[in-house]
Every structure is written in C-alpha cells, then in structure tokens.
Amino acid sequence: MNSFFQRRFVIQGIFIVVALVLLLRLFYIQVIDKSYFLSANNNVLRKVIIYPARGIILDREGKILVQNEPVYDLLVTPNEVKPFDTLEFCRLIGIDKAGFHKRFDKARNYSPYRSSVFEKQISARTFATFQERLFEFPGFYVQNRSVRRYPDSIAAQFLGYIGEVNDKDIEKSKGFYRPGDYIGKTGVEKSYEELLRGQRGVLNLMVDAFNRPKGHYADGKYDTLAVAGDKLISSLDRDLQKFGEKLMNNKIGSIVAIEPATGEILAFVSSPTYDPNMMVGRQRSKNSVQLYKDPLKPMFIRPIQAEYPPGSIFKVINALIAQQFGQAKPETRYFCGGGYRFGRRGLMRCTHVHGSVDLAQSLQYSCNTYYGYVYSNMIDRSGMRPVNGYKRWREAVAKFNVGSRLDIDLPNERKGLLPTDELYTKRWKSDKWGSGFNISLSIGQGELGITPLQMANVAATVANRGFFYKPHLIKAIGEKKVIKKEYTQKNHTGIDAKYYDIVVEGMSRAVNQPGGTANFAVNMIPGIELCGKTGTVQNPHGKDHSVFFGFAPRNNPKIAIAVVVENAGFGSSWAAPIASFMAEKYIRDTVTRPRAVVDYFLTKNLLPGQDKPKIKISAKADSAGSKKKDTVSSANTKAN
Amino acid sequence: MNNQRSLFFNVDWITILLYLLLCIIGWFNIHAAVYDPANPSILDMDTNYGKQFFFILSALVLGIVILLMDSKFFSAVSPVFYGVTLLLLILVLIVGRNVGGNQAWIPIGSFRLQPSEFAKFSTCLLLAKYLSSINMKLNDLQTLVVCAIILLIPMGLIMLQPDTGSALTFTSLVFVLYREGLSGYFLVIGALMIILFILSLLINQALLIGLVLLVAGLILYFSRRTKALITTLAIGVLVSIAFIFSVDFAYNSVLQSHQRNRIDVILGKIDDPRGQGYNLNQSKIAIGSGGLWGKGYLQGTQTKYDFVPEQSTDFIFCTVGEEWGFIGSLVVIGLYLTLLIRIVNIAERQRSPFSRIYGYGVASIIFFHFFINIGMTIGLVPVIGIPLPFLSYGGSSLWSFTILLFILLKLDSNRMGII
Structure with a gap:
C-alpha cells in the first residue's frame, strides 16, 4: 500500500460507471426498442x-x-x-x-x-x-x-377459365390472394x-x-x-356434350339438356365455342384478345346470357295456364280462319288456315289463332279489369321461372324479360288496355326474353308434369359427394298435374303425328316418343331463329332439352332435329337415323358470314330459291 | 506437502470461480453461435465448440502449472518474457500468416499462435517490475519515458501487423500508472482529448474552436485569475486548437479507410446498414431481438445463421444477448464487474508493489477488452476487433488471459511472503 491507495476507488468507480453505461444501453436496445425484433425476423424468416x-x-x-x-x-x-x-x-x-x-x-x-x-x-x-x-x-x-x-377441349363456357388475379380480386378477397395467384374468372371455375x-x-x-x-x-x-x-363431379355427360358441340359447329345458338328428375344439366352447348386449352399457357393472352374480338362472341355464354322471344314454344305455357284458370279445356275449340282478329282492325296471322282446332291440335299445328283467343280470354274475360287479368297471367308465367334467374351455379346469368303491366300502362299512357295491346305475348313474341336455360327448364317442368329442380352443373362436391341443398328442393308451378296430360299429348303429336309442326321423319326417334314444340322466332335483325324444346321419352322422361339455332329459319328444320339427335344419343347412346342425315346437320354452316355474298347477289329477289341455297352451300364447302 | 496445501488454501477461489463461470458461459455460447445440427455434440473436435473445450482444459492445466511455479520466477524473468514476446512480434511480421488483413498469427501445427496476446501479460510484468523498483517517482520525466517505451514498443510492433485493436489495449495501462501516482491530469487530459476528437469529427472546426475559447473564458470568469491559471488555460487552448487541426489530418491520413468508416458509423455519419454498417447493424439486431429473457439456448437465429460476422470470436456477446436476453447480459456484465473489482481488491491487498502493479495491469487489460468488446457490439464504440476475455473462441486469447490472471493468483497466494 502506498500513498495513492485511494485511487483504487476512482478506478473501481470507472469500472462500475462503464458497466452501468453498457447495461443501460443494453436495456434500451433489448427491452425498450422493439424494432430489432422485427429486423431479426426480416433477416431470418421466409x-x-x-x-x-x-x-x-x-x-x-x-x-x-x-x-x-x-x-x-x-x-x-x-x-x-x-x-x-x-x-x-x-x-x-x-x-x-x-x-x-x-x-x-x-x-x-x-x-x-x-x-x-x-x-x-x-x-x-x-x-x-x-x-x-x-x-x-x-x-x-x-x-x-x-x-x-382439358383433354376433350369441350364445355369451354361451362367450365370457364382461370387467370391471374387483378387488383380488384385482391381487394375483394381482403388480401387472401396475392399478385400472381390464379383465380377462376368465369364458369364453374369462378362459381366454385x-x-x-x-x-x-x-x-x-x-x-x-x-x-x-x-x-x-x-x-x-x-x-x-x-x-x-375439392373434386367436382359435374352433371354434364361428356359424350353428349361433345356431340352437341359438333352439331352446333358452324351454327350460332345453344343446346341445354336437363335430367328432369334431378335438374342436372346434361349438356350445355354455347356456339360458337372455343377450345378451353386456348386460355391456358403461354399463348393465353394472345388467344384471349382474339377470342374477345371475335364478332361471333365465343366468350358469350349463350345458354344463360342470350335472351330470345321464345316464339311458339310459349304456347305450351299459355295452354297450361289457361286450363288452370278454367278458360280452356282439352275439348275447347276455336276456329282458325288464318288469323286472329282483335280490336277494330288488328289481325294476328296464323301460318295456315287450320279450321276448328282443339287444345291438343293447337299445339300440334301451332295455331296462332287459337292462342289469340285463349290469351284474350285470360286477360279480358277474367272477371276483373284486363290490367289485373294481365297481372294474374304474368304471375302464373313467372312461376315457370320465366323472367327471373334460375340461380344456376354459373356467374353472370341473365334473368330474361317478362314485362310487367306497368310497362304497358306506361307505353299506352293509360291502364285501360287489354289483350289486343300485347296479343303477341300469346304466341311468345313481343316483349319476352327467355334464355335457352329457362326454355329447357320449362321443358323439364312439363316432363315432370308440374315441378322442376333448379338446373345445376355440379351434382356432387368432393370425395363425400355433397349436394347443395337448394338443388334438392322441388319447385312447383302452380298448375295442377292433370292439366299437363293434354299438353303433353299435343307436344307428342307435334313431333310424331302427321300435321305436327315437327313431324318430319328426321325429327322422330324410332322407338322413343319425343314430345316437343317448335318455335320460329321472328327476329328484326335477320332470319328467324329456329327453336325447339321438348323431352323424351313421354313417360318417365330421361331428358328435357331446348335448342336455339339463330338465324336458321323454322324450328322444325334445325332446332328440332338437333334436339332429337341429342335426346336419342343420350337415351340410346347412339343415333339411329341415317348417317348422311346426321352428317348433313353436323357439317351444315349457318354462320352469318355465309349469308353475306348471298344478300348482295339477291338484293332484288328476297324469296330465296333452292338455287341460291345451293350457291350458299357450295360457298360453305369452300370456306370449310 | 505442507507448502502445497497452503498454496491452494491461499488461492483466491472466488476469482477462480468467476473465471470458470465465464469460460463455461463462453463455451456454451460458442456452441450456440456456430451450432450445426449435423454435429450436435458440444465435444465434437471438428467444430469451434469442441476445440474450445480443449482450449479450456488446456488453459486450466496452464493455470495449475502457474500456481505450482515459484512466484519469484515471474518477477525475475519478466525482462526475458518481454524480450521473447518482442522477438515473436517481429517474427510474426516475417513468417506470420495473414488472416483477415492482419499478419498476427504464427502457425504451429494445426494451431496458430498470436504473439500480441502474450505481449499483454509480458508487458504488464515488465511494467510492474520496473515501477516496483525502489524509490520510483512516476512523475519524473525519465520514469515516464521508460514507461512509455515499455508500452510503445509492443504497441508499435502490433500496429505494424496491423492490429490496431490489440495495440490500443496497451493504452489501458494508464490506469496502472495513475494508481502508482501519475497525475490525475493525465486522465482528465486523456478524456478531454477523446471528447475533442469526437467533437471535431462531428462539428465544424471554427465552431469547435469558438467553443473551446468560450469554455476557457467561462473558467477564467468564474475562478480566481491567478497567473498559473491563465498560463495553463492559454497553453490548454493553444494545444486544443492544434489538436483540433491535427485530428483532421490524423483522421484522413493516419487512419485507414475502414477505421474511418467504423468511426463514422458509430457517430451516425454513415447510415448504411447493408454496407459499412452491416456488422454493427446485425450485431445490434441480434442483441436487440433477445428481449428481456432471450430466445433460449440454441434458439438464436441471427448468430447461428451467420447474420452476425465473427459470431464466435469478437461478436460472441451477440449470442449472449440474443439467446439469454437482457437478463443474461446483466449476469455476464455482473460477473465481469465482480471480477474486475475483485482483482483490484486483490491488487490492493498485496504487500509487494510488484504484485499490486501487476494486479492493476490485469484489471486494466481485462477492463479494456470488456468495455471495448461489448461496447462495439451495441454501438457505443467503433468496431475494434478484440476478443471478450474468457468468452471469445480462440486458444491464444484464452491462454493469454488465463496466464495473465493466474500469475496474479499465484502472486496473491504468496502475498504473505516477500518477493
């Protein structure tokens, strides 16, 4: 020990102060400042x-x-x-x-x-x-x-496609999706x-x-x-779908086939279609631009988005409602002199002079006059004011799910059009109007818009004699095959089952009996009773649409079907045969009609582009002769 | 036999306990820092932790050997030690292996010897020997010069490697001189120089000179204006101004660019956590993410996955901070502080000045490493590559600190005898 021994305290003091400074600093970065913890995770966690x-x-x-x-x-x-x-x-x-x-x-x-x-x-x-x-x-x-x-390149509109999420999808999902993720954009891919x-x-x-x-x-x-x-089991029949797409090749329109007993959709053809594989892979964006630009709109899901006036097939609904209202009976007859006169000068033409027809015949011949009378009875002679009569009629039609969505398991379904009485009151600036003001509704023309799906659903309802299951595309989900509840409930139309018999009879005759609008050899399925109704829908933009709906067989129907071929003319000449091929194909797994006949329908080109040269040539004479048709078909062969 | 018993009876067991605790803490933290699931055994000789176990065992043997030696030996051979160390320091400059920019290692078989580590205790011994000579007056110019020479030769040789960190260690021996009678002004002047150095890097020169003049003026205003005070202040101000100008020169010309960068990072003049400031930033992240209780043994991610450089040597404290949290840091710092105070107490109870002076040397060197090493990991001092005594991985460092400490314990166990 020497005289400076007290300096030990200075030195020890310095040691203590330094240790405290270190501890203070450590306390700050370890306990107080939390940012290091986040930085550490950023470093290490991926x-x-x-x-x-x-x-x-x-x-x-x-x-x-x-x-x-x-x-x-x-x-x-x-x-x-x-x-x-x-x-x-x-x-x-x-x-x-x-x-x-x-x-x-x-x-x-x-x-x-x-x-x-x-x-x-x-x-x-x-x-x-x-x-x-x-x-x-x-x-x-x-x-x-x-x-x-897509191994078979079919059902493009039904299946839809997937694509990278956009900003909207990400926002909607509240951050579930990240940029670069894939999401169903349309079709089943989207809805499921x-x-x-x-x-x-x-x-x-x-x-x-x-x-x-x-x-x-x-x-x-x-x-x-x-x-x-999850694995989805769709209701689609692959072979039927494939066949349907082939039939609709080079035609514009839809085929919807439903199993009436379940509401399962068997075929869902939207034509023109595209190969769903186009929306996959490296060429995708190029293809999708091309598809969206196509004037024939292959991306348009016609079975649920195209609305057509139903034409004569609507007579089936009117025949049923009129019976339920007590204003038509199987034996009720009207005289057809070539048209139905209404008001002072109104005339709704009929295709033929049918003479006296009863209810079944009215469907068999598709008599416009008959439905003029039936409709005016329902509206004007209902025991109430015509406006209210119309309201009652409209309600009854609406029960067939016309004018409202069927809530099919696909996005972007259109509801169609079933006009309310207000529309007419507004149009005529008064509610004192009657059947004469919208008489075309009696034959399915005028302010009506019905999708092919809705048509097929009405066919299924008639096949079931009074009820339907909501049509759907997916019948079972996952390994356990769950079925959505809403697809297991019956929807009733409010028409008693007994009124269906005569309507079914009329529909059967339309196909199978001489004088029936669809009574051509090609439309009859040998050994299977196809019941149906044709429609030839007037179309302000061009040739009539060819429409047919029906079901087969008559008893215990296996398939209900609606076919629309745009700008193809008579319902009996295109839609009906296509429907009959489809029905037979489904029931019998083969089509027994002559091969050449089926081939004719498979190869026929009805696309609007094919008409153009014809329109130019035949600008003067519009009643197209068979010669002109030949030129068209030869042009088709070239185009093909 | 009797002598043997009294030898171990007189050994300061508390210091040995502290020493062992620090060694074991170091070993476990090295294990955690370089933990490799492929070699999970803490005794695997292919890994740093396996080797460290061997280093600890051999250090203990070394310690026991020292305790068994004659305590007069250390005083007597201190000039020889010193001379051998200087030779080794010169040798390393010639045959040394360059590791990480420093030519500090002499390869011997599979191990590498670091002479600068041994320079620490040999310099301490010689300094103690010289200062304990009879009638030594520290404030004599001649004494100061000799002391300075004893310190500056190894410092200079180490600087040539260049290993600035190890060289700076010797500055801590100023505490020894202070204890032995060096004027307190040296400490104050030293502290002022550090403050001026930092300030001149941080603020404008003219402003700083103004500040110095202002402080001098205030002192003049509030004190009795004696001639001596005025003279001292005048010299002080002049030297300060000269110092401020020379800092600029020294900073730009003497210091190497990486050293400048490390200083700039600490002073916040460089904000570059991915480049210049990467080491410090990652080190702070590792320690800071430990929180209060730490992530748990072997659960640290920052050190284990190489985010922290030199995680088992210079930055070993990161593992402590990350896996054991503030509590673990508190324990480790507490152990060091206890050890340092204990060493000073031991030094003070020596009868012989040689033992006392040497004891202070031990305390100073351990303190310097402790402060600089931990301070650098948490951003209090610039990054200076020196190990944390007893904790850091490495044989040379552990052995030299063991020798340093155990010579003191040997001297202490013999304190009743006269050397």
Whole structure:
C-alpha cells in the first residue's frame, strides 16, 4: 500500500460507471426498442407458400373434363449465371436472342441475387429435352407448377377459365390472394372458386445470411400443409356434350339438356365455342384478345346470357295456364280462319288456315289463332279489369321461372324479360288496355326474353308434369359427394298435374303425328316418343331463329332439352332435329337415323358470314330459291 | 506437502470461480453461435465448440502449472518474457500468416499462435517490475519515458501487423500508472482529448474552436485569475486548437479507410446498414431481438445463421444477448464487474508493489477488452476487433488471459511472503 491507495476507488468507480453505461444501453436496445425484433425476423424468416393442386372437374360418369398438367417455370438467378451458349439455350426453350436479352435484363433489374421467373410455363415436352442439358446453364432453375388441361377441349363456357388475379380480386378477397395467384374468372371455375382452389400451405422457413434455407421456424409449429381443392363431379355427360358441340359447329345458338328428375344439366352447348386449352399457357393472352374480338362472341355464354322471344314454344305455357284458370279445356275449340282478329282492325296471322282446332291440335299445328283467343280470354274475360287479368297471367308465367334467374351455379346469368303491366300502362299512357295491346305475348313474341336455360327448364317442368329442380352443373362436391341443398328442393308451378296430360299429348303429336309442326321423319326417334314444340322466332335483325324444346321419352322422361339455332329459319328444320339427335344419343347412346342425315346437320354452316355474298347477289329477289341455297352451300364447302 | 496445501488454501477461489463461470458461459455460447445440427455434440473436435473445450482444459492445466511455479520466477524473468514476446512480434511480421488483413498469427501445427496476446501479460510484468523498483517517482520525466517505451514498443510492433485493436489495449495501462501516482491530469487530459476528437469529427472546426475559447473564458470568469491559471488555460487552448487541426489530418491520413468508416458509423455519419454498417447493424439486431429473457439456448437465429460476422470470436456477446436476453447480459456484465473489482481488491491487498502493479495491469487489460468488446457490439464504440476475455473462441486469447490472471493468483497466494 502506498500513498495513492485511494485511487483504487476512482478506478473501481470507472469500472462500475462503464458497466452501468453498457447495461443501460443494453436495456434500451433489448427491452425498450422493439424494432430489432422485427429486423431479426426480416433477416431470418421466409414465408414460402405452397400452392395446392386445384380441384379437378369430372363429368357425371367420372370422365375427366379438367385436370392439372405439370408445366415448368424457368427461373434465373442472374449473378450465378456463367457464360454459356445462348443460341443453343434459346433454341432449346424456343425463344429468340432478343427475347433472351429482354428477359435476362428484366430478371437482373428485379434482383441479381434473387431468382425470378425467366420463362413461364414451359411444356413438359420442351422441358424433357431441356432438362438433360440444364447443368450446362448454371444460374437457371426449374420450378414445377401445374396448369389446367382439358383433354376433350369441350364445355369451354361451362367450365370457364382461370387467370391471374387483378387488383380488384385482391381487394375483394381482403388480401387472401396475392399478385400472381390464379383465380377462376368465369364458369364453374369462378362459381366454385372457393372449393376448387383448396387451401394454401405456408412454410415458415429460416434462411441464413446467404439466403440458404436452414430449416423450419419453431420446428414447423406455424407451418401449414396445402390442402388440394375439392373434386367436382359435374352433371354434364361428356359424350353428349361433345356431340352437341359438333352439331352446333358452324351454327350460332345453344343446346341445354336437363335430367328432369334431378335438374342436372346434361349438356350445355354455347356456339360458337372455343377450345378451353386456348386460355391456358403461354399463348393465353394472345388467344384471349382474339377470342374477345371475335364478332361471333365465343366468350358469350349463350345458354344463360342470350335472351330470345321464345316464339311458339310459349304456347305450351299459355295452354297450361289457361286450363288452370278454367278458360280452356282439352275439348275447347276455336276456329282458325288464318288469323286472329282483335280490336277494330288488328289481325294476328296464323301460318295456315287450320279450321276448328282443339287444345291438343293447337299445339300440334301451332295455331296462332287459337292462342289469340285463349290469351284474350285470360286477360279480358277474367272477371276483373284486363290490367289485373294481365297481372294474374304474368304471375302464373313467372312461376315457370320465366323472367327471373334460375340461380344456376354459373356467374353472370341473365334473368330474361317478362314485362310487367306497368310497362304497358306506361307505353299506352293509360291502364285501360287489354289483350289486343300485347296479343303477341300469346304466341311468345313481343316483349319476352327467355334464355335457352329457362326454355329447357320449362321443358323439364312439363316432363315432370308440374315441378322442376333448379338446373345445376355440379351434382356432387368432393370425395363425400355433397349436394347443395337448394338443388334438392322441388319447385312447383302452380298448375295442377292433370292439366299437363293434354299438353303433353299435343307436344307428342307435334313431333310424331302427321300435321305436327315437327313431324318430319328426321325429327322422330324410332322407338322413343319425343314430345316437343317448335318455335320460329321472328327476329328484326335477320332470319328467324329456329327453336325447339321438348323431352323424351313421354313417360318417365330421361331428358328435357331446348335448342336455339339463330338465324336458321323454322324450328322444325334445325332446332328440332338437333334436339332429337341429342335426346336419342343420350337415351340410346347412339343415333339411329341415317348417317348422311346426321352428317348433313353436323357439317351444315349457318354462320352469318355465309349469308353475306348471298344478300348482295339477291338484293332484288328476297324469296330465296333452292338455287341460291345451293350457291350458299357450295360457298360453305369452300370456306370449310 | 505442507507448502502445497497452503498454496491452494491461499488461492483466491472466488476469482477462480468467476473465471470458470465465464469460460463455461463462453463455451456454451460458442456452441450456440456456430451450432450445426449435423454435429450436435458440444465435444465434437471438428467444430469451434469442441476445440474450445480443449482450449479450456488446456488453459486450466496452464493455470495449475502457474500456481505450482515459484512466484519469484515471474518477477525475475519478466525482462526475458518481454524480450521473447518482442522477438515473436517481429517474427510474426516475417513468417506470420495473414488472416483477415492482419499478419498476427504464427502457425504451429494445426494451431496458430498470436504473439500480441502474450505481449499483454509480458508487458504488464515488465511494467510492474520496473515501477516496483525502489524509490520510483512516476512523475519524473525519465520514469515516464521508460514507461512509455515499455508500452510503445509492443504497441508499435502490433500496429505494424496491423492490429490496431490489440495495440490500443496497451493504452489501458494508464490506469496502472495513475494508481502508482501519475497525475490525475493525465486522465482528465486523456478524456478531454477523446471528447475533442469526437467533437471535431462531428462539428465544424471554427465552431469547435469558438467553443473551446468560450469554455476557457467561462473558467477564467468564474475562478480566481491567478497567473498559473491563465498560463495553463492559454497553453490548454493553444494545444486544443492544434489538436483540433491535427485530428483532421490524423483522421484522413493516419487512419485507414475502414477505421474511418467504423468511426463514422458509430457517430451516425454513415447510415448504411447493408454496407459499412452491416456488422454493427446485425450485431445490434441480434442483441436487440433477445428481449428481456432471450430466445433460449440454441434458439438464436441471427448468430447461428451467420447474420452476425465473427459470431464466435469478437461478436460472441451477440449470442449472449440474443439467446439469454437482457437478463443474461446483466449476469455476464455482473460477473465481469465482480471480477474486475475483485482483482483490484486483490491488487490492493498485496504487500509487494510488484504484485499490486501487476494486479492493476490485469484489471486494466481485462477492463479494456470488456468495455471495448461489448461496447462495439451495441454501438457505443467503433468496431475494434478484440476478443471478450474468457468468452471469445480462440486458444491464444484464452491462454493469454488465463496466464495473465493466474500469475496474479499465484502472486496473491504468496502475498504473505516477500518477493
């Protein structure tokens, strides 16, 4: 000990002060400042999303309509790339040199250290040759993905397509989707999106300072597995659908076929259609522009979006309602002298002079006069004011689900048009109007808009003699085959079953008895009683639409069907035969009519473009003769 | 035999306990820092933690050997130690292996020897030997010069490697000189120089000179204006101004760019957490993310996954902070503080000035490493690459600190005898 021994306290004091300073600082960064904790997680945690396989869609017999096919995304980490034979590389994956530089610069701009997509969705075939030589191209990696594949290229509008989410989708989903995710854009893909997409899995990976994976955070406690999307079993019959699409080839229109006992949709043809595979893969955006530009609107889902006046098939509804109202009986007869006169000078022409017809004959011959009388009875002689008579009639029609949505499991269904009494009151500026003011409703013309789906649904209702199940496209969901509740409930039309018999009789005669509007050999199914009603719908824009609806067989109907062929003329000449082929194909699995006959319908081109030269040539004489038709068909052959 | 018993009876067991605790804490934290699930065993010789176990065992053997030696030996051979160390420091400049920019290692078999580590205790011993000579007056110019030479030769040689961190360690021995009678003004002047240095980097020169003049004026105004005071102040102001100008020069010409950068990062003049400030930023993230209780043993992610550089050597404290939180940091700092105070107490109870002076040397060197190392990991001082005593991975460092401490324990166990 010497005289400076007190200095030990100074030195020890300095030690203590320094230790306290260190502790204070530690307390601040460890306990008070929480930002380091977040920074640490940012350093080390990488959320990796595992995409589940999207649910597949089968037809009613388990045949695949949509499946997933592996494709390969080529990734690149620019700073790991070493010089290589770019020409050979480009040749292998099918791009040009400029495209290579464009992609590479884009990747480098994104990040030189992180991998980004160099080329999307390389097909399995391209990948097979490329894979063997992948080692020659350091810095390039391949990532498996899957895309939709449609083995039969059918039912495009029914199935819809998927596409990358847009900002709206992301916002709507409240952040569920992220940029780059896929979502159902139309069709079943959209309406069953939540079932098809499955559940994404999340891996919380830890990475080291060099971004190398180092295992799962908290031993995977917060990781979730991806759950594949549900399998959907659709009601569609693949072979029937295929056949329907072939029949409608080069024609515009729809076929909707329903199993009346369940409401399951057997065929859902919208023509012109497109190959759903076009909306997949690298050519997708090019194709989609082309499809949306097409004047024939292949993206338009005609069975649920096209509204037509139903034409004569509407007589079936009027015949039923009139009976229920007690204003027509099977034996009720009216005299057809070639038209129905109303008001002072009004005349609704009939196609023929039918003479005296009863209810069944009115349907068999499709007599306009008869329905003029029946309709005016319902409106004007209802025991109430005609406006109220109209209201009562309208309500009864509405029960057939005309003028309202059927809530089919597809997006963007149109409801059609069934005018209210206000429409006429407004139009005539008075509510003192009667049947004469909208007499065309009696024969399904005028202010009516009915979708092919609604037509088929009415056919199914008649087939069931008074009720329907809401038509639907998906009959079972997942392995447990869940059926949605709303599809198991009967919807009644308010018409007693007994009134259907005579209507069905009339519909049967229309097809199967001489004088029936559809009574051509081609429309009759040998051994199967097809009941139906034709319609020839006047169309201000061109040739009449050919319409037919019906069901077969007469007892225990297996199929109800509606066919619309736009601008094709008489219901009996196009829609009816197509419907009869479809019905037989479904019931018998083959069509027994002569092959040449079926081929004629399969190959016939009725697209509007085909008419153009004809219109120019025949500007003077519009009553088209058979010669002109020949020129058209020869033009078709050329075009084909 | 009797002598042997009294030897271990007199050893300061508290210090040994503290030493062992720090070594074991270090070993576990090295295990956590470089933990590799492929080699989970803490005794795997292929890994740093396996090697550290071996280092600890051999350090203990070394400690026991020192305790068994004659305490007069250390005083007697201190000039030899010093001379050998200087030779090694010169040798390393010639045959040394360059690791990370420093030519500090002499390879011997599979291990590497770091002479600068051994320079610490040999310099302490020689300084103690010199200052304990009879009738030494520290404030004599000649004494000061000799002391300075003893310190500056190893410092200069280490600077040549260049290992600035280790060289700066020797400045801590100013505490020893202070205890032995160096004027307190040296400490004050030293502190003022550090303050001026920092200020001149942070603020404009003219402003700083104005500030110095203002302070001098205030002192003049509030004190009795004696001739001595005026003279002192005048010299002080002149030297300060000269110092301020020379800082600028030294900063730009003497310091290397990475050293300038490290200082700038600390002073907040560089905000570049991905570049220049990466080490410090990651170190703070690791420690800061530990929270109050820490993430738990082997649960740290920042250190284990290489976000923190040098995580088992210079930045070992990051593992402590991350896995054991503030509580763990408190324990470790508490252990160091206890050890330092204990060492000073031991020094003060020595009869012989040699033992006392050496004891202060030990305390100063451990203190400097402790403060600089932990301070750098949390951004209080610039990044200076020196190990944390007993905790950091590395044989040379552990052995040299063990030798440093155990020589004191040996001297202490013999304190009743006369050296």
